[in-house]
Amino acid sequence: MTLKSITQEKIFAAATQAFEEKGFAGARMQEIAARAGINQALLHYYFRSKEKLFDAVFAALAATMFDKLFGCFSNDLPLERKLQMFYNEHISFLQEHPHLPTFVLNEINQNPQRLAKIFGAERIDLMVQNVFRQLDDEIQSGNIRPVDKTQLFINVIALSMFPFLARGVLEMLFQQNVNFNDVIERRKTELAQFIMNAVKNK
Amino acid sequence: MTLKSITQEKIFAAATQAFEEKGFAGARMQEIAARAGINQALLHYYFRSKEKLFDAVFAALAATMFDKLFGCFSNDLPLERKLQMFYNEHISFLQEHPHLPTFVLNEINQNPQRLAKIFGAERIDLMVQNVFRQLDDEIQSGNIRPVDKTQLFINVIALSMFPFLARGVLEMLFQQNVNFNDVIERRKTELAQFIMNAVKNK
DNA sequence: GTCTATAGAAGGATAGAC
């Protein structure tokens, strides 16, 4: 997606907000037009249909999310430092885009083939294999137990993403006792240690 | 909700499926009627509106989810055994209701006050405090480090729920290499050890 | 490019017969 005009950018920003918050089915073209300060006709002039507008937004957001996710892993630090950096960067990123995981995960669950259109299978496999290779190195060098890499990978991202997926529930469970942002903030520094304790050789 | 007639049960079952899979905004009354083998008029005869039908379904599903979640913690086993039992039971439950976490979490994020209508604040606090008290005991007796109980609680449920929230993404990331159900199955036995390693005193 | 006006489709809800 290349955004050529100011109006197009405004539409795109408005659509991003609306789709992120309410999903494809819940978002309304009228609301998007209003947020962009235009009318529906102009909306359709730029993006021919709701579906096409959604595709454009989804492609951009999914790419952002996955690039950030795997980008945080692309360095040659030892695992503990890598995790510290990952959680710090990744959670900071999610704080700025709190609806992103819910949006991307839901829409992919609704329509799995959407993702394949954006990332080729090869590119995905490359990113995952890169992470796995790094974990293999750690195992080889005896820094961590010979863990199941798939499971560990899931655990690592579960711990950063889950609170954003479950925010409403968590706020209700803990009520006035705890502040959501404080809880999130602490995770930036504590999760790396949590993981390391779980997997390191003793 | 007390279901008085067969038709009412069929509607309720059909609505449960539809809402779980597509959410409130995405589900269609026509589709629910069809799945229940009736027409829309009859649907409205039993449940006056989509909103009311949704409320009934949501109340039942949210109650199911939270009862199961906290129910798995209600025993006096030592932490490691408790976690083994929790993950085994909870993940088995989620395998039977794979859409439940996505549905409940999303709808609460969309509309947080819905949950308060179902569970009173006191009841919620009681369930959480009960779990926290158990963790305090473990800390007192020196079995585990003096961890942040809120964080640990989040981590424990994140690890069982996240794969179901992210199923579409995970299936794409791992593609033909891994089978989703196999991955889930292994978590029933491995997660308790993962947590214990992370938190136990050495 | 942007607007007003409106067409057209889809979805939720109701009237009334049986």
Next chain:
DNA sequence: GTCTATCCTTCTATAGAC
């Protein structure tokens, strides 16, 4: 209780003037 037929509102999309 259950159906057919239909209404009404909401939403997406387009026509046509400027």
